[in-house]
Amino acid sequence: MTENEISKIIFDSGLKIHRKLGTGLYERVYEECLYYELMKSGLKVERQKSLSIQYEDLLIQDAFRVDLLIENKVVIELKSATESGQHIFEAQTLNYLRLGKYKLGMIINFNLPYFKNGVKRIVNGL
Numbered sequence: 001m002t003e004n005e006i007s008k009i010i011f012d013s014g015l016k017i018h019r020k021l022g023t024g025l026y027e028r029v030y031e032e033c034l035y036y037e038l039m040k041s042g043l044k045v046e047r048q049k050s051l052s053i054q055y056e057d058l059l060i061q062d063a064f065r066v067d068l069l070i071e072n073k074v075v076i077e078l079k080s081a082t083e084s085g086q087h088i089f090e091a092q093t094l095n096y097l098r099l100g101k102y103k104l105g106m107i108i109n110f111n112l113p114y115f116k117n118g119v120k121r122i123v124n125g126l
Helices: 003-021 027-040 083-100
Strands: 045-055 058-070 074-079 104-109 119-123
Touching (some): 003 027, 003 104, 003 119, 027 058, 027 074, 058 083, 083 119
Antiparallel strands (some): 058 074, 104 119
Protein backbone atom coordinates (compact mmCIF):
# COMPACT_ATOMS: atom_id res chain seq x y z
CA MET A 1 0.00 0.00 0.00
CA THR A 2 1.38 3.41 -0.95
CA GLU A 3 1.64 6.45 1.27
CA ASN A 4 -1.13 8.14 -0.74
CA GLU A 5 -3.49 5.19 -0.27
CA ILE A 6 -2.75 5.15 3.45
CA SER A 7 -3.29 8.92 3.71
CA LYS A 8 -6.75 8.58 2.12
CA ILE A 9 -7.77 6.04 4.77
CA ILE A 10 -6.35 8.32 7.49
CA PHE A 11 -8.25 11.35 6.15
CA ASP A 12 -11.54 9.45 5.88
CA SER A 13 -11.14 8.05 9.40
CA GLY A 14 -10.32 11.49 10.82
CA LEU A 15 -13.31 13.03 9.07
CA LYS A 16 -15.59 10.37 10.57
CA ILE A 17 -14.24 11.12 14.06
CA HIS A 18 -14.55 14.88 13.57
CA ARG A 19 -18.17 14.52 12.45
CA LYS A 20 -19.07 12.38 15.45
CA LEU A 21 -17.11 14.13 18.20
CA GLY A 22 -16.59 17.67 16.94
CA THR A 23 -13.93 20.01 18.28
CA GLY A 24 -12.60 20.86 21.72
CA LEU A 25 -11.49 17.51 23.12
CA TYR A 26 -8.00 16.56 24.27
CA GLU A 27 -5.55 15.25 21.68
CA ARG A 28 -5.46 11.93 23.53
CA VAL A 29 -9.14 11.35 22.80
CA TYR A 30 -8.65 11.93 19.08
CA GLU A 31 -5.53 9.75 19.11
CA GLU A 32 -7.42 6.85 20.71
CA CYS A 33 -10.28 7.17 18.23
CA LEU A 34 -8.01 7.44 15.20
CA TYR A 35 -5.96 4.48 16.40
CA TYR A 36 -9.18 2.48 16.77
CA GLU A 37 -10.48 3.43 13.31
CA LEU A 38 -7.19 2.70 11.57
CA MET A 39 -6.81 -0.66 13.29
CA LYS A 40 -10.38 -1.50 12.21
CA SER A 41 -9.39 -0.77 8.64
CA GLY A 42 -6.59 -3.34 8.87
CA LEU A 43 -3.60 -1.00 9.00
CA LYS A 44 -0.57 -1.55 11.22
CA VAL A 45 -0.59 1.35 13.68
CA GLU A 46 1.94 2.22 16.37
CA ARG A 47 1.04 4.79 19.04
CA GLN A 48 3.50 7.14 20.70
CA LYS A 49 6.29 5.51 18.71
CA SER A 50 9.65 6.40 20.21
CA LEU A 51 12.42 6.86 17.68
CA SER A 52 16.15 7.28 18.09
CA ILE A 53 18.51 9.37 15.99
CA GLN A 54 22.19 9.20 15.21
CA TYR A 55 24.37 12.29 15.54
CA GLU A 56 27.90 11.50 14.41
CA ASP A 57 29.01 8.72 16.81
CA LEU A 58 26.26 9.48 19.31
CA LEU A 59 23.04 7.45 19.36
CA ILE A 60 20.27 9.40 21.05
CA GLN A 61 17.66 6.96 22.33
CA ASP A 62 14.04 8.11 22.46
CA ALA A 63 14.93 11.36 20.69
CA PHE A 64 11.31 11.98 19.75
CA ARG A 65 7.87 10.39 19.69
CA VAL A 66 5.43 10.39 16.86
CA ASP A 67 1.76 10.29 17.80
CA LEU A 68 0.95 7.58 15.27
CA LEU A 69 3.10 5.69 12.77
CA ILE A 70 1.06 3.93 10.10
CA GLU A 71 2.44 0.92 8.22
CA ASN A 72 5.94 2.17 9.11
CA LYS A 73 5.43 4.75 6.33
CA VAL A 74 3.22 7.65 7.39
CA VAL A 75 3.77 9.83 10.45
CA ILE A 76 0.69 11.39 12.04
CA GLU A 77 1.00 14.40 14.33
CA LEU A 78 -2.29 15.09 16.09
CA LYS A 79 -3.30 18.48 17.43
CA SER A 80 -6.26 20.03 19.13
CA ALA A 81 -5.16 23.66 18.92
CA THR A 82 -5.86 26.95 17.24
CA GLU A 83 -4.43 27.59 13.78
CA SER A 84 -1.84 30.04 15.09
CA GLY A 85 0.83 27.41 15.78
CA GLN A 86 0.55 25.71 12.39
CA HIS A 87 4.05 26.67 11.18
CA ILE A 88 5.59 25.14 14.31
CA PHE A 89 3.64 21.90 13.78
CA GLU A 90 4.86 21.76 10.18
CA ALA A 91 8.51 22.22 11.19
CA GLN A 92 8.16 19.59 13.92
CA THR A 93 6.60 17.06 11.54
CA LEU A 94 9.18 17.69 8.82
CA ASN A 95 11.93 17.06 11.36
CA TYR A 96 10.28 13.77 12.35
CA LEU A 97 10.16 12.76 8.69
CA ARG A 98 13.77 13.70 8.00
CA LEU A 99 15.18 12.10 11.13
CA GLY A 100 13.08 8.96 10.77
CA LYS A 101 13.59 8.77 7.00
CA TYR A 102 9.85 8.72 6.24
CA LYS A 103 8.34 10.20 3.08
CA LEU A 104 4.94 11.41 4.25
CA GLY A 105 3.56 13.02 7.36
CA MET A 106 0.14 14.40 8.17
CA ILE A 107 -0.76 17.03 10.73
CA ILE A 108 -4.35 16.58 11.81
CA ASN A 109 -5.77 19.39 13.91
CA PHE A 110 -9.19 18.40 15.22
CA ASN A 111 -9.90 21.80 16.76
CA LEU A 112 -11.00 23.56 13.58
CA PRO A 113 -14.66 23.82 12.52
CA TYR A 114 -13.98 22.28 9.09
CA PHE A 115 -11.92 19.10 9.24
CA LYS A 116 -10.30 19.60 5.82
CA ASN A 117 -8.82 22.93 7.03
CA GLY A 118 -7.04 21.11 9.85
CA VAL A 119 -5.29 18.53 7.69
CA LYS A 120 -1.87 19.26 6.25
CA ARG A 121 0.29 16.83 4.30
CA ILE A 122 4.04 17.21 4.74
CA VAL A 123 6.33 15.54 2.20
CA ASN A 124 9.96 14.73 2.88
CA GLY A 125 11.99 14.99 -0.32
CA LEU A 126 14.50 12.53 1.14
